[in-house]
Amino acid sequence: MKTLTLLRHAKSSWDDPISRDFDRPLNAKGRRAAVMIGRQLKSLDLRFDHIVASPAVRVIETLDEVWSGYGRKLEPVWDKAMYLASAASLLDLVHALPEAADHVLMVGHNPGLEDLVLDLTLDGELRERVEDKYPTATVAQMTLPVDRWPDARAHSATLVAFIRPRDLDPTLGPDTP
Template structure:
């Protein structure tokens, strides 16, 4: 069994005029949400073996905040191609993972993250799938399970959505 965690970066700032999209940092809300999501992943036993992260500033900052809650750091690759990735190119990238990777976290951008999650999910809780398909908020994570031992099986409808967690789901009551 393989597990895929698709995460949209935490909320970023648009305050600095003239700053390129690639260089936008997290805003205050994003800096609070990312460690909370990291704690959730840790407590749920979902700390990955491998991380693929867009090289954009807001995704790198999301990851830094996320892993601040983990005891060990997984193998990380910061990849320029994930900044402009499509759902199809994300799936191709997953095909290239080594067989010894059991759980991968991809930290990227919409619309690719949402489209890849929707494309991969062939089953799972209907309410969670409906929420994910309708909106994939910043900082949210889709957890998908792929049966088998090979990443070659990654494709449309080939995984089950295990859960979809948005930062609002973890907000204090």
């Protein structure tokens, strides 16, 4: 059995005058949410033996804040293919994950992460929440009934957790600054 955890980057700032979307930083709310998610990952005793992440600034900053809350910094493999990747491209990355890795964290962007969860998972209440919305700084964790990553297939995974920042702190919901 393999476990795949997906983390969407935290809320980014549209206020900074930047020339490329890739360089967009987090805003204050995004930083708070990422720290809170890191604390939650620690409280659930989630451990990762492999991390792959988009090298976009907002993802790098998200992970910095998550590690602050988690209490320990873990080094990801930065993969440009994660930047704004489609679900199909992300599944290709899943299929190429190291065999020795049993619990992987992928950190990136929507709509690819949301679509990957919907493509991989079986129907259920948590999946319906993903269909409704996969907000920034949200974690989705799935267990896959496979021993090898290349065997991951559509509609076979079980969604075991879907954690939104607003579930941990209502002030991190969509209606607050």
